[in-house]
Amino acid sequence: TGATRGDGSIGENVTNNIRTIKSIPLRLKTDLNIIVEGEIWMAKSVFNKLNEERKKNKEDLFANPRNAAAGSIRQLDPSIAGARKLDSFIYDIARLDKSSNRRGIDVPNLDTQEAELDFLRQLGFKVNPHFKKFGNIDDVIKYWKLWDLPAGRQESRKREKEDYLIDGIVVKVNKKEFQDTLGYTGKSPRFGIAFKFSAEQATTVVKDITLQIGRTGVLTPVAVLEPVFVDGSVVSRATLHNEDEIRRKDIRIGDTVVIQKAGDVIPEVVRVLEEMRTGKEKIFKFPTHFPLCGGDGKIERIPGQSAYRCVAKNSFEQQKRKLEHLASRNVFNIDGLGPKVINQLLKENIISNIDDIFTMKKGDLESLERFGEKSINNLLEAIE
Numbered sequence: 001t002g003a004t005r006g007d008g009s010i011g012e013n014v015t016n017n018i019r020t021i022k023s024i025p026l027r028l029k030t031d032l033n034i035i036v037e038g039e040i041w042m043a044k045s046v047f048n049k050l051n052e053e054r055k056k057n058k059e060d061l062f063a064n065p066r067n068a069a070a071g072s073i074r075q076l077d078p079s080i081a082g083a084r085k086l087d088s089f090i091y092d093i094a095r096l097d098k099s100s101n102r103r104g105i106d107v108p109n110l111d112t113q114e115a116e117l118d119f120l121r122q123l124g125f126k127v128n129p130h131f132k133k134f135g136n137i138d139d140v141i142k143y144w145k146l147w148d149l150p151a152g153r154q155e156s157r158k159r160e161k162e163d164y165l166i167d168g169i170v171v172k173v174n175k176k177e178f179q180d181t182l183g184y185t186g187k188s189p190r191f192g193i194a195f196k197f198s199a200e201q202a203t204t205v206v207k208d209i210t211l212q213i214g215r216t217g218v219l220t221p222v223a224v225l226e227p228v229f230v231d232g233s234v235v236s237r238a239t240l241h242n243e244d245e246i247r248r249k250d251i252r253i254g255d256t257v258v259i260q261k262a263g264d265v266i267p268e269v270v271r272v273l274e275e276m277r278t279g280k281e282k283i284f285k286f287p288t289h290f291p292l293c294g295g296d297g298k299i300e301r302i303p304g305q306s307a308y309r310c311v312a313k314n315s316f317e318q319q320k321r322k323l324e325h326l327a328s329r330n331v332f333n334i335d336g337l338g339p340k341v342i343n344q345l346l347k348e349n350i351i352s353n354i355d356d357i358f359t360m361k362k363g364d365l366e367s368l369e370r371f372g373e374k375s376i377n378n379l380l381e382a383i384e
Contacts, residue, residue, distance in 0.1 A: 004073065007329065008187065017073050020082030024090075025124035032107070033097040036125065038090035042069040043163040046085045063233040065165055087164070090125040091117065112174045133174055140195075144169055148197040159197070168196035199260040201270060202235070204228040206255045209240065209284045213292055215321035217310040219299060221246060221284070223257075223269055231261050238267040243286055244306040250274075254281035292317040319353070320346055326354050335382040336375070344368065357383060 002018030004011040018024055021040065028034070042050075047065040054061055062068040072084040093116050098107050110116045114133050121127045134140050147158045147169060159166040172192040173179055182190040208224040221240040228235055238259050240246050249272060251257065256276035257269045286308055289297040294315025299308050310318065320342055327337040337357070345351045350364050360383065365376045 007333070012074060014073050016078040017075060017081035020078055021086045021088055023088045023126035028123045030107075030123060032123070034093060034123070035095040036090050036120065037092040037094050038088055038125070040069055040073050040086050040088050041065065041164050042072065042084065042086055044165065045163055050084060064231075067233075088126055089128045090120050091127070091170075093120065111176050113172050113176070113179070114174055116176070140171055144195050144197075166197070168194050171195050200231040201258050201260045202228045202230045203256060203258055203273065204235075206251065206253055206257055206269075209246075209251075209253055211287075211290055213290075213310065213315070213317045213321060215318060215325050217293070217313060217315075217318050218302075219290065219293075219308045219310065221286075223251070225257075225259065225267075228259070230259065230267065235259065235261075235267045238269050240269060242306040243301075243308065246284060252281035252283050254278075294318070316346065323351070323354065323357070327357070334379075336379045337382065341379075 001013065002015045002024075003013055006012060018040075019026065042065040044065055047062065047068055050068065051061045062071070068084070069086060072081050072086055075081045093110065096107075096110070108115060108119055110119055114131075117127050117131055132143060134143065147166065170192055172189075173182065179189070179191040184190060205226040206223045207226055210222050210224060211219045212222050213219060221242065223238045223240050225236050225238060240251060249269065251269055251272055256273045258271050258273065259267055260270050261267050286299070286301075288299065290299050290310065291297050292315060293299060293310030293312055294317070295310075295312030298311040300311055301308050320339075323342045323346070324339050326332055327334040327342065334357070342351075345360075345368075348368060350360065350368075351357055360380065362376055362380065365371050365379070
């Protein structure tokens with residue numbers, strides 16, 4: 001059986017798709033009942049070929065190999081996952097039943113992380129070949145720097161020579177006894193940390209500054225950028241956080257700016273290249289009204305904070321954001337109820353709040369565009 005990580009307790013059954021990945025053995029070299037953990041990834045070369053094919057077929061392009069791999073492993077049709085040539089690295093044994101060893105082969109004493117990785121490799125799993133054991137933190141940092149050298153230097157970054165994306169190294173306590181003692185937090189192990197690389201940066205131009213409404217009515221300024229390629233994907237928008245941050249960095253419409261992905265996920269403006277200014281840049285001022293706020297559109301600054309919010313509390317846009325949040329993976333995890341579907345259901349007056357989602361009937365959806373019988377049944381089943 002193969003499952004996604006999900007929320008840490010419940011994941012999706014993706015066994016049929018896992019079976020298509022050549023680096024995951026269908027049968028181990030030793031008969032054992034074992035639960036292993038690892039990561040599915042897509043090679044950069046495979047990703048580029050896949051996007052070339054999608055471009056020829058006039059299909060939407062994948063943003064980056066991570067998104068492509070995540071979407072591929074969740075495909076309902078295993079042949080699609082198989083055609084995308086996914087790969088894997090296994091890095092941990094979650095559970096091992098030594099009594100299931102029917103061939104009587106000696107199972108080594110797995111008292112260290114290093115021994116565990118060696119054993120996983122012996123069983124036939126693919127293990128990242130670059131793991132190393134160090135006796136002190138200085139050597140760990142030297143190893144990290146080896147992979148994080150600035151691009152363009154003669155040595156170049158080691159990670160750029162690999163055919164997969166890498167955003168850091170994982171540092172773990174080697175002894176399993178110490179791992180067990182340290183244990184876990186609610187989300188991650190205390191015996192390991194992700195030692196991230198410095199974020200990749202790029203230069204672009206701020207074409208405009210707009211506002212985005214959150215589910216609580218708070219307004220976040222967003223920079224509309226000249227599209228630029230950063231760390232595996234094209235970025236055209238970046239968060240500016242709030243009015244005080246815009247003033248502190250003196251970000252203006254028309255500025256040339258340096259951007260990076262914060263945590264390799266959310267793009268942000270790092271700094272303005274003031275030497276590139278022409279005098280035509282415009283200072284952004286928060287408006288007094290914003291049409292998506294509902295009511296008369298009036299906005300206000302929250303007392304004691306640097307954020308603005310809508311005065312009206314229940315606009316269409318706010319309600320849409322609330323429902324998107326409630327349907328998301330971290331809350332009710334309703335598969336098939338994404339932003340586009342929620343927007344459609346709200347506009348057709350089929351739902352107006354969270355209660356309406358759980359009382360929807362098949363007849364409510366049959367007249368909607370792009371809703372066939374199968375998609376209706378799948379959505380109602382996910383809600384149930």
